[in-house]
Amino acid sequence: MTAHPPLRIGVLNGDDIGHEIVPAAHAIAAAAAQACGLAIDWRPMPLGRKALDELGHTMPPGTLETLGTLDGFILGPIGHQAYPKVPEAINPHPILRKSFDLFANVRPTRSYPGLGCLYDDIDLVIVRENNEGFQPDRNVVAGCGEFRPTHDTTISVRVITREGSRKVARAAFEIARARKKRLTVVHKNTVFKLGCGMFVEECYEAGKEFPDVAIEEVIVDTFAMKLVREPQRFDTVVTTNMFGDILTDEAAGLVGGLGMAPGLCIGRGDIAMAQATHGSAPDIAGKGLANPYAMIESTRMLIEWLGRRRGIPAAAEASALMKAGIDAALANPATRTPDIRGTGTQADMTNAILSYMETHAHAPA
Numbered sequence: 001m002t003a004h005p006p007l008r009i010g011v012l013n014g015d016d017i018g019h020e021i022v023p024a025a026h027a028i029a030a031a032a033a034q035a036c037g038l039a040i041d042w043r044p045m046p047l048g049r050k051a052l053d054e055l056g057h058t059m060p061p062g063t064l065e066t067l068g069t070l071d072g073f074i075l076g077p078i079g080h081q082a083y084p085k086v087p088e089a090i091n092p093h094p095i096l097r098k099s100f101d102l103f104a105n106v107r108p109t110r111s112y113p114g115l116g117c118l119y120d121d122i123d124l125v126i127v128r129e130n131n132e133g134f135q136p137d138r139n140v141v142a143g144c145g146e147f148r149p150t151h152d153t154t155i156s157v158r159v160i161t162r163e164g165s166r167k168v169a170r171a172a173f174e175i176a177r178a179r180k181k182r183l184t185v186v187h188k189n190t191v192f193k194l195g196c197g198m199f200v201e202e203c204y205e206a207g208k209e210f211p212d213v214a215i216e217e218v219i220v221d222t223f224a225m226k227l228v229r230e231p232q233r234f235d236t237v238v239t240t241n242m243f244g245d246i247l248t249d250e251a252a253g254l255v256g257g258l259g260m261a262p263g264l265c266i267g268r269g270d271i272a273m274a275q276a277t278h279g280s281a282p283d284i285a286g287k288g289l290a291n292p293y294a295m296i297e298s299t300r301m302l303i304e305w306l307g308r309r310r311g312i313p314a315a316a317e318a319s320a321l322m323k324a325g326i327d328a329a330l331a332n333p334a335t336r337t338p339d340i341r342g343t344g345t346q347a348d349m350t351n352a353i354l355s356y357m358e359t360h361a362h363a364p365a
């Protein structure tokens with residue numbers, strides 16, 4: 001019997017491989033929840049190209065209002081680059097992140113030896129500022145965006161605020177405190193003296209609340225090099241939006257590629273969004289080759305986060321059961337996808353996780 005009100009979680013497939021990996025993540029999380037007595041009220045919702053074709057908009061009216069009533073949601077990758085150039089075909093990402101003030105994109109990188117990792121001992125988290133910087137965003141935060149004042153000149157505006165920097169820095173310090181108590185601030189204040197300069201100042205300000213966490217600074221180009229040569233040196237990293245976008249893909253490349261790059265977008269509010277780092281991979285969509293790990297692990301992170309925030313022990317149990325199932329599937333080449341040295345399909349991997357969880361439901365490893 002469950003003593004908590006059901007968690008309300010939205011399920012938004014997104015585009016292309018999103019229609020394969022989001023249902024996989026949903027099925028696995030639902031099975032783990034059921035096995036552990038965690039009540040979840042799942043709310044599938046239309047979004048993306050399918051919503052445009054069927055309902056006339058990539059983000060149908062009422063989407064934000066409905067999401068606002070939920071505890072969290074799973075967002076599949078969005079193939080916005082291929083959308084037709086019509087006003088109804090907006091990229092929902094920036095709006096979703098900003099509407100719910102999901103200012104910290106928490107992206108872990110972890111080695112699973114034997115899966116094509118360049119090192120067997122990487123375990124780091126990059127916390128990417130999610131709502132400022134260069135992201136063109138339909139003015140949800142005034143000022144971000146691109147402008148073309150004349151035919152021959154384009155201006156891309158990068159917005160950094162004290163509040164935005166302080167918020168993401170605090171989130172990163174909290175994560176660092178729960179890990180190895182080391183935070184690396186990545187920036188380029190040697191050139192962007194005002195923008196990166198403000199970001200770094202606010203990281204030090206936030207650090208005053210976390211005297212037990214050691215803080216270091218690394219310039220972004222040097223960090224990109226060090227990440228390749230000695231990633232073990234890093235534990236928790238915080239950086240601005242665009243640097244984080246690029247560096248998290250680089251980090252994914254160290255551990256088998258984008259299929260191994262999960263993420264959870266969080267803020268100060270009570271809602272969080274599970275979102276893998278990768279895009280909609282149209283080149284492999286419909287072929288059964290998409291690695292569902294990143295989406296499943298992002299969903300596991302969401303359940304763990306909700307359980308911690310709401311004080312629901314069954315959520316921690318469901319998360320542990322999912323993790324054990326994921327580890328078991330990854331350990332067997334026949335039940336992992338070709339991008340990580342496997343011979344299996346997306347369905348093989350999903351079924352292997354489901355069947356492990358069914359067998360081990362009462363004794364997660």
Ligand SMILES: NC(=O)C1=CN([C@@H]2O[C@H](COP(=O)(O)OP(=O)(O)OC[C@H]3O[C@@H](n4cnc5c(N)ncnc54)[C@H](O)[C@@H]3O)[C@@H](O)[C@H]2O)C=CC1
Pocket residue numbers: 017076077078079080081082258259276277278279280281282283284289290291292294339
């Ligand atoms: N967060 C998001 O929703 C993002 C969306 N995009 C969008 O996605 C579309 C495709 O963009 P791309 O530049 O091709 O980036 P992408 O991340 O979709 O794909 C890059 C490469 O990684 C592979 N890949 C990605 N995810 C994989 C997975 N789970 N398993 C196995 N292989 C995987 C793809 O097959 C491709 O070769 C575009 O419309 C782009 O704008 C791109 C990045 C992030």
Ligand SMILES: CC(C)CC(=O)C(=O)O
Pocket residue numbers: 091093094135245277
């Ligand atoms: C449109 C962007 C928000 C896509 C992207 O690269 C990302 O932030 O993950």
